[in-house]
Amino acid sequence: MQSEVYFSSIDSKKHKSPLFKISKLLNRCEPSSVFSAGELIAVKTHFGELGNTAFIRPVFLRPVLEMLNKLEAKPFLTDTNTLYVGMRTNSVDHLHNATLNGFNYSTLQVPVIIADGLRGDNSTEVPIDGELLKSVKLASEIVSADGMLVVSHFKGHEVTGFGGAIKNISMGCSCRQGKLDMHSDSRPFVKADLCTACGRCLLFCASKAIDINPKACINDKCTGCAMCISVCPHGAIQINWNASSATTQKKMAEYAKGVFNALDSKLIFLTVILSVSPACDCYPGNDRPVVSDIGFAASKDPVALDKACHDLVIKAYGGKDPFKEKYPDVDSTVQLAHAEKLGIGTTDYKLIEID
Structure with missing residues (x-):
């Protein structure tokens, strides 16, 4: 059975507001149901x-929040801390970063909550019985919510080809250990020339998996919680980015399945297909877009939505895949196929254009 994907182009001969278009797309997804x-x-x-x-x-985000307020729901903005060390590694820096980028109460009149806690370890394990994973570790405040409206930026990604709704509810809704599960097939490692043997990592390692002799070293007791990565003041503890693209994408799909299980499928998805950058928004900079601005799309099916967005980008690029050109060794359709296999959506969609 085809899934419906609602699309509105950024083109507007009558100078209609893009915010009005977003409202119409969301209403077609029947949020009151x-x-x-x-x-x-x-x-x-x-x-x-x-x-x-x-x-x-x-x-x-204004029409999204206005719609939820009209339903008398209680919305809150949320994201999770990053696996890598940057301005979103812990909730203190993350909230400061969000404020500087315009995501705050004064601009949007809703609370901002970092869903996986102060240091990214506030998580809830959700069973999924997947092909690669039997359970997933999701940010606790995501699991505790009554539902979720997912607003994604469609763009390129060097590991997954593209990032859209599936990536947003997998990488974006997991705790730090969950992100490590998806990105790596082994435990973190210590870069000895950066380690000062300060011992801070020992204080936060619940598994007693770190020895100092004379520099820090991670032993076989490591459970992969990745807390040591975020607390090392010198960036000496780093990630083995050794999972294959296909493995990462399959694990992403299984984490997305966990979100559906946790929220009893109470999700609606909106994707913004503007400033389609060739790489993730996690970088502290960005290259020029790979195509001109396209518009907005919405659906209750993240698989159909990602497939439709990918097809729209290919069409705008003259029938070729710009992400495949940039990352020729990455097959970005793996995430779609595995998510479809897990039953969270279908690649068979009907694109319904909304003026």
Whole structure:
């Protein structure tokens, strides 16, 4: 059975506001059948790394929040801390970063909550019985929400080819250990020339998996929580980015399945296809877009939505895949195929254009 994907082009001969278009797209997804009055609804987006300018403009969230307020729900903006060390490694820096990028109460009149806690370890394990994973570790405040409206920026990604709705609810909704699960097939390692043997990592390692002799060294007791990465003041503990693209994409799909299980499928997805940068918004900078601005799309099916967005980008690029040109060794369709296999959506979609 085909899934419906609603699309509105950024083109506007009658000077219609893009915000009005977003409202019409969301209404076609029948939000009143998904969310109810009094429910705590997470609005999951990406706050953008400081210095990056390709991330979603905060103003595009206004019609999303207005719609939820009209339903008398209780929305909150949310994102999770990053695996790498940057301006979003812990909630203190992350909230500061979000404020500087325009995601704050004064601009959007809703609270901002970092969903995986102060240091990225506030998580809830959700069973999924997947092909690669039997359970996933999701940010606790995502799991505790009554539902979620997912606002994604469609763009390129060097590991997954492209990043859209599936990536937003997998990488974006996991705790730090979950992100490590998806990115790496081994435990972190210590770069000895950066280690000062200060011992701070020992204080935060619950598994007693770190020895200092004379520099820090991670032993076989490591459970992969990745807490040591975030607390090392010198950036000496680093990630083995050794998972294959296909493995990472399959694990992403399985984490997305966990989100559907945790929220009982109470999700709606909106994707912004503007400033389609060739790489992730996690970088502290961005290159020029690979295509001109396209528009907005919405659906209850993240697989159909990602497939439609990918097809729209290919069409805008003259029938070729710009992400495949940039990352020739990456097959970005793996995430779609595995998510479809897991039953969270279908690649068979009907694109319904909304003026």
